[in-house]
Amino acid sequence: MQESxxxxxxxxxxxxxxxxxxxxxxxxxxSSIEYASKQxxxxxxxxxxxxxxxxxxxxxxxxxxxxDEESASxxxxxxxxxxxQKITVVGGSVPERSGDRLYNTCCVFSSxxxxxxxxxxxxLFEINMEGDITFHESDTFAAGSDPTIVDTDVGRIGIGICHxxxxxxxxxxxxxxxxxxxxxxxxxxxxxxxxxxxLQQRARAVDNQLFVATCSPSRDSAGxxxxxxxxxxxxxxxxxxxxxxxxxxxxxxxxxxxAVRITRESLPIxxxxxxxxxxxxxxxx
Ligand SMILES: NC(=O)CC(=O)C(=O)O
Numbered sequence: 682m683q684e685s686x687x688x689x690x691x692x693x694x695x696x697x698x699x700x701x702x703x704x705x706x707x708x709x710x711x712s713s714i715e716y717a718s719k720q721x722x723x724x725x726x727x728x729x730x731x732x733x734x735x736x737x738x739x740x741x742x743x744x745x746x747x748x749d750e751e752s753a754s755x756x757x758x759x760x761x762x763x764x765x766q767k768i769t770v771v772g773g774s775v776p777e778r779s780g781d782r783l784y785n786t787c788c789v790f791s792s793x794x795x796x797x798x799x800x801x802x803x804x805l806f807e808i809n810m811e812g813d814i815t816f817h818e819s820d821t822f823a824a825g826s827d828p829t830i831v832d833t834d835v836g837r838i839g840i841g842i843c844h845x846x847x848x849x850x851x852x853x854x855x856x857x858x859x860x861x862x863x864x865x866x867x868x869x870x871x872x873x874x875x876x877x878x879x880l881q882q883r884a885r886a887v888d889n890q891l892f893v894a895t896c897s898p899s900r901d902s903a904g905x906x907x908x909x910x911x912x913x914x915x916x917x918x919x920x921x922x923x924x925x926x927x928x929x930x931x932x933x934x935x936x937x938x939x940a941v942r943i944t945r946e947s948l949p950i951x952x953x954x955x956x957x958x959x960x961x962x963x964x965x966x
Pocket of ligand 1: 843867
């Protein structure tokens with residue numbers, strides 16, 4: 682495993698309150714990234730759908746064609762602030778328009794503002810809990826089909842968006858391809874959030890012996906979707922390094938990549954896999 686000469690870095694999780702005014706959302710994203718940067722963060726994560734209320738009537742109106750500067754104000758904001766603050770930005774997600782389709786897309790920018798990767802949410806959230814919540818994300822978005830691993834100044838990072846966290850195979854693939862951190866911008870709702878948000882993060886971290894960072898909008902975000910919040914960093918032992926409640930807040934905390942090596946050396950489960958007994962198709966790619 683490669684370990685950089687500076688295995689420790691500060692990460693900022695920007696839990697934003699999303700409004701129905703895109704300009705305000707862009708300003709909030711900008712100021713929260715500036716704040717995290719002033720606290721020494723070299724990497725920030727924004728929430729899922731941070732520029733737009735999570736609702737099918739807003740999403741098509743707020744969607745951006747990233748090729749078209751006129752429509753892509755959130756894309757441009759992320760790129761500019763990454764360059765100005767010299768910080769790597771995992772840009773949560775924004776609705777992306779591509780032809781006649783919409784995708785729920787996370788853009789990753791380097792510390793000089795260049796687009797490094799674009800992750801289109803692979804698993805769209807579908808839920809029918811009688812008397813509680815019904816949500817069909819596929820009514821609005823098309824699903825992406827590509828895993829996203831990105832090499833940045835601050836390490837090799839795997840990207841998933843919210844419901845993607847429920848699929849352990851994706852996290853295993855990222856681990857196999859050398860990620861030491863997986864970032865999941867997300868917006869669990871209050872029902873699944875209370876039961877599963879922390880559990881899913883800790884499970885992905887402990888099974889793969891790597892860091893998991895999540896970033897959610899805050900509860901008071903616009904729209905009818907009841908957001909759980911609780912943006913969190915989990916270490917390779919599955920312990921919570923830092924978390925927050927449901928209010929708007931920027932969490933700045935430390936990722937110490939040496940914990941990945943130490944955990945894997947002391948509990949070498951990844952070397953003990955019995956490929957003669959079971960096989961994972963993502964191996965050795
Ligand atoms: N945005 C989502 O994918 C929501 C989700 O997974 C949930 O449990 O809520």
